[in-house]
Amino acid sequence: MTTIEVKTTTADYAVKVKIGSLMTVAQAIKTVWTPRRIALITDTTVGALYADQVQTQLMAGGFTVTVLTVPSGEASKSWAQTMRLVEALSQAHFTRNDGVVALGGGVVGDLAGFVASIYMRGISLIQLPTSLLAQVDSSVGGKTALDLPTGKNLVGSFYQPDLVLIDPQTLTTLPQRMLVEGYGEVVKCAALVGGDFWKLLQSIQQPDDILLLAPQLIARSVSFKARVVMADEKEGGQRQLLNFGHTIGHAVELLGRGRWMHGEAVAMGLVAVCQVFEAQGLTPVGTAQAVAARLAVVGLPTELPDLALNTVLTAMRHDKKVHGDQLTWVYLAALGQPQLQPVPLTDLATWVAPALTTVA
Numbered sequence: 001m002t003t004i005e006v007k008t009t010t011a012d013y014a015v016k017v018k019i020g021s022l023m024t025v026a027q028a029i030k031t032v033w034t035p036r037r038i039a040l041i042t043d044t045t046v047g048a049l050y051a052d053q054v055q056t057q058l059m060a061g062g063f064t065v066t067v068l069t070v071p072s073g074e075a076s077k078s079w080a081q082t083m084r085l086v087e088a089l090s091q092a093h094f095t096r097n098d099g100v101v102a103l104g105g106g107v108v109g110d111l112a113g114f115v116a117s118i119y120m121r122g123i124s125l126i127q128l129p130t131s132l133l134a135q136v137d138s139s140v141g142g143k144t145a146l147d148l149p150t151g152k153n154l155v156g157s158f159y160q161p162d163l164v165l166i167d168p169q170t171l172t173t174l175p176q177r178m179l180v181e182g183y184g185e186v187v188k189c190a191a192l193v194g195g196d197f198w199k200l201l202q203s204i205q206q207p208d209d210i211l212l213l214a215p216q217l218i219a220r221s222v223s224f225k226a227r228v229v230m231a232d233e234k235e236g237g238q239r240q241l242l243n244f245g246h247t248i249g250h251a252v253e254l255l256g257r258g259r260w261m262h263g264e265a266v267a268m269g270l271v272a273v274c275q276v277f278e279a280q281g282l283t284p285v286g287t288a289q290a291v292a293a294r295l296a297v298v299g300l301p302t303e304l305p306d307l308a309l310n311t312v313l314t315a316m317r318h319d320k321k322v323h324g325d326q327l328t329w330v331y332l333a334a335l336g337q338p339q340l341q342p343v344p345l346t347d348l349a350t351w352v353a354p355a356l357t358t359v360a
Ligand SMILES: NC(=O)c1ccc[n+]([C@@H]2O[C@H](COP(=O)([O-])OP(=O)(O)OC[C@H]3O[C@@H](n4cnc5c(N)ncnc54)[C@H](O)[C@@H]3O)[C@@H](O)[C@H]2O)c1
Pocket: 043, 044, 045, 046, 049, 072, 073, 074, 077, 104, 105, 106, 107, 108, 110, 130, 131, 132, 133, 134, 137, 138, 139, 140, 141, 142, 143, 144, 145, 152, 153, 170, 171, 172, 173, 174, 175, 178
């Protein structure tokens, strides 16, 4: 078992990583919660695989469990599902002494976290993330969210869990495309951390290797995210580093209209930002190639698709990292040495062009 302590201004909690930990989930939860009623929020896919097992364990541990299931997929991060869940809590007479346990990927984590943060002005929360993306990223840091028709994650709160319990064994049932997508996030973290973490990635030569090294990859990614979150809980400074690869990545995701998953678009964005900053002389030449090699071995895309420069620029100008007339980029002064660079919007075309040289 690896334990990473997260300390924030509102709560301190542990992130525990252990193969098979879902089999002893009640034991782990009892270290932070007294016996109480639990709303186990999950989605249709993860629920079918793991909810019975988790419910049985929790009941044997003295908890009373109500399972609440939402449809799998991003569309569940909605007001409609939020209303359904808070009404279900209310009808079952949940009080502030009870708790919400999120069992699923980032969608369930974001939605259940949001529900926990607003029900009775806040009910205790535990995260049991089951996708690689949720295990290395979304379950840690306390961001909860819903989507609006106008955009993703536009409603939400900062709300910390009492415990994050990660069982890498759950990744064996995750579809490969999603496993690989989550690995893109790991490559991003490793490039920001450098050193032994970056070296560890050399052992990953195919998607199955991700499963073999999952506990270490998760522990290192979470340690990094925890460090950043502790230094900057609400995204004023250091937390911006987590946006590495997202500036062009988001634009590509948006313009692809569903063709690429988020992590795939970010993979392209990671390589592109290194190319952009290599051209500026701020990132050592060869970095883009080194990052692309780590992504390509598992089948992540590394070359930007044919997108016209002006459409990419328009999408980038709407990025949430635009402040006033500047867009702040994250770049690598070297592997493991991330820096922030504000770029005036008027100069964006010149900066982005080197990453789009093959595009009309
Ligand atoms: N809060 C944050 O800090 C943060 C950070 C990054 C991403 N996010 C959010 O996370 C979401 C994406 O997360 P995701 O990629 O986990 O998506 P997801 O929750 O939709 O999971 C992807 C799919 O995999 C299935 N699944 C999950 N675990 C499984 C398992 N062990 N076995 C089989 N199937 C499984 C799910 O049912 C779903 O169909 C987005 O909504 C994004 O906005 C939040």
